[in-house]
Amino acid sequence: MTINPFKWLKRLLIRSTLIQHPIPRGIWHSLMHQARIFKGLNSVEKAHLRELSVLFLQNKNFIGAQQLQVTEEMKVAVAAQACLPILKLGLDYYDGWHDIILYPATFKVKRRVTDAIGLVSEQEQLLGGEAWSTGPVIVSWEQVKANLVEPKRGHNVVIHEFAHKLDMLNGVANGLPPLHSGMIRKEWTEAFNSAFSHLQFQTEHGLRPDIDPYAATSAAEFFAVCSEYFFRAPNQLFKKFPEVYQALSLFYRQNPLRRLTE
Ligand SMILES: [Zn+2]
CATH class of the missing domain: 3.40.390.10 (Collagenase (Catalytic Domain))
Structure with missing residues (x-):
């Protein structure tokens, strides 16, 4: 049997990351207990989700906007939900970008809008999340938190924005x-x-x-x-x-x- 040295090295790196940067037990269990989106995952799937989340946290950079202090609990909550869609796809699906920006609540963006007769105007919109192609994912922590405990039927801002990221893997969404x-x-x-x-x-x-x-x-x-x-x-x-x-x-x-x- 021949061993591919690159694959072997990659596996070694993953193993050492998992050992060196574990998600604290209390934070993980409280999230799994609290968030309805993870109910129904079996123990093998949860263990795999936890490993993916560790690697995700090492790969991505969290930034708090408007003086938001981003805690370990916040990062893990976003990471675990972001990793749910790629549970069977792998972290490579989120390659090519690094930043996740957390706003305390909904945030304003200015958009150029073209109307039916071609007039362009700048409009302000209030967003709960946004995903840029090859750029950051931006979410409101207030929405993330609300989705975890008392989700509006079917609503989840993290899944939504990360689905856009997957959509943009082959060009525009x-x-x-x-x-x-x-x-x-x-x-x-x-x-x-x-x-x-x-x-x-x-x-x-x-x-x-x-x-x-x-x-x-x-x-x-x-x-x-x-x-x-x-x-x-x-x-x-x-x-x-x-x-x-x-x-x-x-x-x-x-x-x-x-x-x-x-
Ligand atoms: Zn959208």
Whole structure:
């Protein structure tokens, strides 16, 4: 048997990082106990999530905006939720950028908006999170905290922003992340296009939307919001958009619906 020295060295580095920078037991257990999003993970999955979170924390740089003091608990809460979507994909999916900026609460951004007749204006928007291509992920700690304990049905700002990051792995965010070999692009686009059109029809005609109507604003937002539901309310996503659920299950290589029924 030949040993690849690079792989061997990488494994050695990972092992030493895991040993040297463990997540304190109390912080991890309190998060697992408190946050509903992790309920249903079995002990093997939780152990793997913890290891991924350690590596994530060593790879990423946390910055507190507006004098926010970023504590170990905050970092672990963000890391563990960010690592849930890549539990079966690997940390390489978050390569190419480093910073995570935490704001104490929602934050204002200025956006150039073009209206229907082509007039460009600058508008101020209040955001709970934002993800830049090859740049930082920005989230409001107030929202992260609220999502952990009392989530609005299906809502999770960390999953949302990190889903945008995955979407942007192959260019601009457009609701089509890089699919794995064996996944059929036509099946993905048909599932997403049909569900997206259905939701747009509901919002345009004042009908009760099947999921958060924010998903109807663009294909990229639809993918990010559906990813939130996939992990936080898989039963609702499966009931409303079963083909989208199946496509996400193939992409994330997870089946959170089964976790609810086990
Ligand atoms: Zn978004």
